[in-house]
Amino acid sequence: MVTLLRPFLHDRFLHLLILTGLILAFFVPFSPSQLPAAVDWPTIVTLCGLLMLTKGIEASGYFDVLGRRLVQRFHRQRSLALFLVAAAALLSTFLTNDVALFILVPLTLSLRRFSALPIARLIIFEALAVNAGSLLTPVGNPQNILMWRHGDAGFLGFIWQMLPLAAVLVASLLLLTLFCFSRKKIELAAQSAVPSWQRPLMIASVVLYGIFIVALELNLALWGLLAIFAVFLLMARRILLSIDWSLLAVFIVMFIDVYLLTRLPALQVSLHHLSQLSAMGQYLLAIGLSQIISNVPATILLLSSLPATTLMAWAVNIGGFGLLPGSLANLIALRMAKDRRIWWQFHCYSVPLLMWALLLGWGMLRMLKAI
Template sequence: MLLNLVRPFARDRFLHLLLIVGVILSFAAPFQPQHWVHAIDWHTIITLAGLMMLTKGVELSGYFDVLGRRMVKRFDNERTLAIFLVSAAALLSTFLTNDVALFIIVPLTITLKKLCAIPINRLIIFEALAVNAGSMLTPIGNPQNILLWGRSGLSFGEFTWQMVPLALAIMFSLLVLCWFCFPHKKLTYHAHDKLHDWQPRLVMSCVAFYIIFIVALELKQEIWGLAVVAVGFLLLARRVLLSIDWSLLLVFMVMFIDVYLITQLPVLQQALSGINQLPAGGLFALGIGLSQFISNVPSTILLLNYVPASLLLAFAVNIGGFGLLPGSLANLIALRMANDRRIWIRFHYYSLPMLLWSALLGYGILLLLKQL
């Protein structure tokens, strides 16, 4: 049992790389370990832990098997199934945030692999791109928008309206790409597979725990909400807690510390001192470029110290979620859940072209709006 818990940490090459980077940065940035605990966004870690337990509970209940079989029978070809899943991921991310949408869509997608022959890795990649596209629409779609909304002084509707052109343009582009990347190939249902039993009691418990957890998050009592969920599974279904990839939480914690160390680099702080003097194009490129290496949420936090929460900044950091893997934490969540090393390289075959195209779209829309 202990070996099963330790094994993911020992095999996690990405975690090992982040630890090595952190050690190197410790020699270049001011070394203050007592500040590292404050560098971690504990709200994100606690939220992620709760969602991991809840989705794993639904997965082990067998309900995704039931839902997956219904979906396979409803969609007769690969293309329509892919477009439905990608659209669903984007729609869910607009009001449930991008990471929550992934915790619903990706486990369901993985279940479909047992029911029919589908390109599972390609589907998960497109779902990761979809939540980045869909979540940029609303102020609550992702953490960077929550930050920008709070600083902008705009209403919910005003913020959403200003993001509509970019969100719709990128989502339409992604669906067109999805049309060409997934063939009109008939899905073959594995009729010989046994119909899996599912556990309604565990599913209903997960729903109840989810409601409690969300209410706790709203009341800023997330630690108590997490405790209720953890104790509930400990009493009801201990195997849920033993089946979770806990190393993912450590990956996020080390990422937060690494980003903190990067922002403390004297050379970076000196370079950022002149940000408010950059032209619009320079700030746009900086927001996208920074996101590629320290993720778009830390980039937003960093840049808001120097520039106002403008539409240009919102476009830049949201577009920055595409491209390299660190661009958005949602990318990491989706690819980790796929549990296939080949997906890490293949992700960039689609995400890098999406980054370039989205940057062109975004800057073009900004120039057009400036003319109006």
Template sequence: MNIPGLQALKRDRFFHLLLIIGVGLSLFVPFAPQAWPAAIDWRTIITLSGLMMLTKGVELSGYFDVLGRKMVRRFATERRLALFMVFSAALLSTFLTNDVALFIVVPLTLTLRKLCEIPVTRLIIFEALAVNAGSLLTPIGNPQNILLWGRSGLSFTAFTWQMAPLALAIVLTLLVVCWFAFPNKSLQYHSGTAGPQWQPRLVWSCLGLYIVFLTALELNQALAGALLVACGFLFLARRVLVSVDWTLLLVFMAMFIDVHLLIQLPVLQSVLHGVSGLSQAGLWLTAIGLSQVISNVPSTILLLNYVPPTALLAWAVNVGGFGLLPGSLANLIALRMANDRRIWWRFHLWSIPMLLWSAAVGFGLFLLI
């Protein structure tokens, strides 16, 4: 059977890089493959698998075509459409989490490409930045905030208020940049595109399965929820299960194992033991820098062993989601779904300046507040 995504995995330079890094790190830390499965965050893997099935189900139902046609009629210019998509991505990420928001907006963006001329690669990059910016506002916007909120003892409102200045500054900045990045020219529609043929039954089934899946996650039964979703599609539309890019899960597994190996390096251990004595500026730079290497969620888990869950730490690890690709797992999801080899380096042309700006403005705001 020709598994979708397998050929792409063979050409996936980021996956190859993860494998090379893993082999290199294995030379400097104890070689214990039996410990690698425990290093993988299986809840994240299972959650991603459920979201991938549900998103693919909606995509194959044709509903994104219907929604896309309505949108291109409503937004006459490229700039207005881009601003709407970027703001929607940021807004959705505040209460649906950044990963879920991407699984909604990126497939829709790819559908828009079939209807009109838009710079899809650039728009997906901005959507990735948007979910990182929007998700930092609330305790449930991303995994690192969930961890910090649980440790801080703050109420939902108090935590949100704590994050609001940074979220407002970054989202406004992103919208301003988006204004200049997308021209105010009329959308050019593709001629001869057939009318949408969609399946309402499959769309409503996906909605029902999504509710089931979210309920399972709330009950801490992610595996059961994912199995229910898979069984649902097995009877409703088997082509969904075949069409999902399951190789994305392999990329995540490799990343988790690399992080597990990296944090065992003696030099990193010595640095972490000195974190508790750092100044505010030192902790700010350490949290951001560490996020660039091992992603902001593992960075949060590590740093919470040495420093309290302060607002400074919360701001820093969220800013660390910008910059290099590993900064946030949401970056990897968005760029992988785009299925464009050029997006991997183009992403950094926007994300690195966003990191530098957010780091400078964020620390200045923190000192003022």
């Protein structure tokens, strides 16, 4: 019981979100019975399943084996960083940004067992890479799914309209990686024995991963989650105790806070005037609003008053950079890192990248005449 409660008691971000919700509750007309509907439960179920599966693979020890192979394959920090950043961007285009992080961040954390590497910086760049890579396809992230379903472009048409921004941002991030990681040789730590791993647990986790992805596609996520829980309860129940359950609480409270925020009377009045904003006004609003309430809720809010144009699709994706709340993927990556310093280090890279993406995106939109 103490193990389960400890993350909740020490999670300062969760405490801040709860305090924010309590303050908003004094200014917003609502009924407590409305709050459960404010939570995107399919997202919570998905996140819960991925947390368990990732912890299962991590507990099997296979990430240690794969991490050892990586540091033996790449001899320079820069080449390893370029590989991980490119992998994050590529995986996020078809596995979604969250799934890409659940694969790469634990793998990256395992690298510190074999060499002294800038792990925190690698995880920051992976978070930035999934934001850049996932914007390419309709299934790369939740905001694209919303934009795709509300817009007129088909699957390939959506990719075509997002391709210029995705290409330039991924290229910019790879160039930034070249400057931010040195060509210093990776020195392997003294470790003669090959890391051991639990094959049955690894195989079970991978099989369950595939089953869960299929269950998500068939809208049977809850049944997939129950299957994962049952298998781990029988094979390795310790995994269920070591999961960061407070991360789920953070997402639940965040959804409630966003719901209360959007019901502020002043904000409700402002929504009626969104269509009167200029193209630049809509562009800046989508990016700015994403910094406060995250780009997925911002997309939901803006689509109630504005069409799903290329401008809006670019803006909400650019809004994933910058401040931590800009994208839920940022929160997932930094929470998995379990390093207090990474929270402020992240903004040293993400905020300048937001400014670059904002200016670059607007210039490209004008050139492409999509405004």
